Amino acid sequence: MATIWVLGDGQLGAMMKHAGQPLGLHVIPVDIMEPSDERLPLATTDVITAEREQWPQSPLSLQLSEHPHFINGAVFARLADRFTQKSLLDSIEIATAPWQLVDDNVSASTLHQQFGDRVLLKRRTGGYDGKGQHWLDSSQSTDIPNDWRQHSIAEQAIPFDxxxxxxxxxxxxxxxxxxxxxxxxxxxxxxxxxxxxxxxxxxxxxxxxxxxxxxxxxxxxxxxxxxxxxxxxxxxxxxxxxxxxxxxxxxxxxxxxxxxxxxxxxxxxxxxxxxxxxxxxxxxxxxxxxxxxxxxxxxxxxxxxxxxxxxxxxxxxxxxxxxxxxxxxxxxxxxxxxxxxxxxxxxxxxxxxxxxxx
CATH class of the missing domain: 3.30.470.20 (ATP-grasp fold, B domain)
Known part of the structure; x- marks a missing residue:
């Protein structure tokens, strides 16, 4: 069977490697977070997958991500960016929280008029486990941080069950x-x-x-x-x-x-x-x-x-x-x-x- 290389060697990659052993699959997680000029012995029949949506560009990550058998290669960047992810959901009519891109023409007041007293800003990329989020609260007159423009989306707060x-x-x-x-x-x-x-x-x-x-x-x-x-x-x-x-x-x-x-x-x-x-x-x-x-x-x-x-x-x-x-x-x-x-x-x-x- 072909070797399966995993972009990333965190716990998800480690658990994939463990799961592949009983199937006779050779699964190799690769640390792509540190810059490296290393070249891997990839075969044309090998398969590439990933344990994460984003990674730094380096000769090593490019070698993996540009392999012809990088499964879902075009998908990762599209879903890693909340703007393009939300745009996809809208285009196929999947219900999601009302949202919009935070560009230079958007103000906190217009967001409150559109979405209510509490508006959640999310970084377009990189936020996870509660990181990359910023609440706008009309009662506290909070404003949009300058470095969040073009780099975030705004969402309506959802009173979910x-x-x-x-x-x-x-x-x-x-x-x-x-x-x-x-x-x-x-x-x-x-x-x-x-x-x-x-x-x-x-x-x-x-x-x-x-x-x-x-x-x-x-x-x-x-x-x-x-x-x-x-x-x-x-x-x-x-x-x-x-x-x-x-x-x-x-x-x-x-x-x-x-x-x-x-x-x-x-x-x-x-x-x-x-x-x-x-x-x-x-x-x-x-x-x-x-x-x-x-x-x-x-x-x-x-x-x-x-x-x-x-x-x-x-x-x-x-x-x-x-x-x-x-x-x-x-x-x-x-x-x-x-x-x-x-x-x-x-x-x-x-x-x-x-x-x-x-």
């Missing part, structure tokens, strides 16, 4: 499959917890699948894509797209017979993909800016994924998947984690405890 995400795969022949919708909790813009599947989200599944199918078809996309949405009653609004494996779908490592990393590799390598099957419900806890704790390994229903990164505030350093098949055991594990994890985890763990029972 919940945040959900859908992850699906599209094969080269156009066939699509999807995992169940996931319920997510963000804190300070960072994903803290995911629950999946939940029976009460099932009525929204067909709507979400139709939206993501249309998006992937419009891009002739191959592989795994994530669609983050706001739920407003019985309707979904797309918040953001990610043309790659996604943090909210880490639960599939425990909960599905084919996890998202294997699923993506099967698609880009054009291997067979049988119907996706859920093995068990899962509660996923992101480990953010916390030191390694060996007590996590004593939880009978838990699987730990530790990324081996230096621990810094706000940095994702691992995640725990908790088997939610036994509600009593899950509640015990969540209660135990409350006593082990710092104060910022008390609200998310309580949220998990409450919502896994709905």
């Amino acid at each position: 919940e945040e959900v995400s859908l992850v699906g795969v599209r094969q080269a022949d156009g066939q699509c499959q999807f995992y169940p919708l996931m319920l997510n909790l963000h804190q300070d813009g960072i994903l803290m917890a995911t629950l999946a599947p939940l029976a009460r989200l099932q009525p929204l599944q067909a709507q979400a699948e139709a939206m993501l199918s249309r998006i992937m078809d419009s891009l002739d996309y191959v592989g795994v894509m994530a669609m983050e949405c706001f739920r407003l009653g019985d309707n979904l609004l797309v918040n953001e797209l990610a043309p790659r494996v996604h943090n909210s779908c880490h639960w599939t490592q425990m909960g599905c017979h084919i996890n998202q990393f294997e699923l993506h590799l099967r698609a880009v390598a054009q291997l067979a993909i049988p119907a996706l099957t859920v093995k068990c419900p899962v509660a996923m806890v992101n480990l953010i800016g916390v030191d390694y704790d060996p007590r996590w390994l004593t939880l009978a229903n838990a699987e730990l994924y530790w990324y081996g990164k230096d621990v810094r505030p706000g940095r994702k350093v691992g995640h725990l998947n908790l088997n939610a098949s036994d509600p009593e055991q899950l509640q015990q594990s969540l209660t135990t984690l409350k006593s082990w994890l710092p104060s910022q985890y008390q609200a998310p763990l309580s949220w998990m405890s409450e919502n896994c029972q709905k």
Whole structure:
């Protein structure tokens, strides 16, 4: 089989490499964040994918991104820019928050007239985990920072009921499959917890699948894509797209017979993909800016994924998947984690405890 090279060698690339081993796939994540004149021994039959939407230009990144088998090569830049991403969604009539480009002719007052008292500015590129965002509040007379003009979009604040995400795969022949919708909790813009599947989200599944199918078809996309949405009653609004494996779908490592990393590799390598099957419900806890704790390994229903990164505030350093098949055991594990994890985890763990029972 061909070698699969991954633009980026973070935790997503590492988990793709691990998922490729049982399939006999040679998966090589590549560090492209540091300038390098290195040349890789790429074969014409090799396949290139990516774990991130953006990367610095260097001889190494150009060698990978200009390879004829760079899957979805034209898609990454289009979706990495919120202006072109939103423009795509509008062009194919996918519901999203009302928005506009912040150019030199836009003022804070006109944005408030158009979108209301609170308006969210988002950097066109580079913002993630709550970074690259700036709120305009009419009650505080905030204005548009000069260095945000031309480099950001403005969005109407959405009073959503919940945040959900859908992850699906599209094969080269156009066939699509999807995992169940996931319920997510963000804190300070960072994903803290995911629950999946939940029976009460099932009525929204067909709507979400139709939206993501249309998006992937419009891009002739191959592989795994994530669609983050706001739920407003019985309707979904797309918040953001990610043309790659996604943090909210880490639960599939425990909960599905084919996890998202294997699923993506099967698609880009054009291997067979049988119907996706859920093995068990899962509660996923992101480990953010916390030191390694060996007590996590004593939880009978838990699987730990530790990324081996230096621990810094706000940095994702691992995640725990908790088997939610036994509600009593899950509640015990969540209660135990409350006593082990710092104060910022008390609200998310309580949220998990409450919502896994709905």
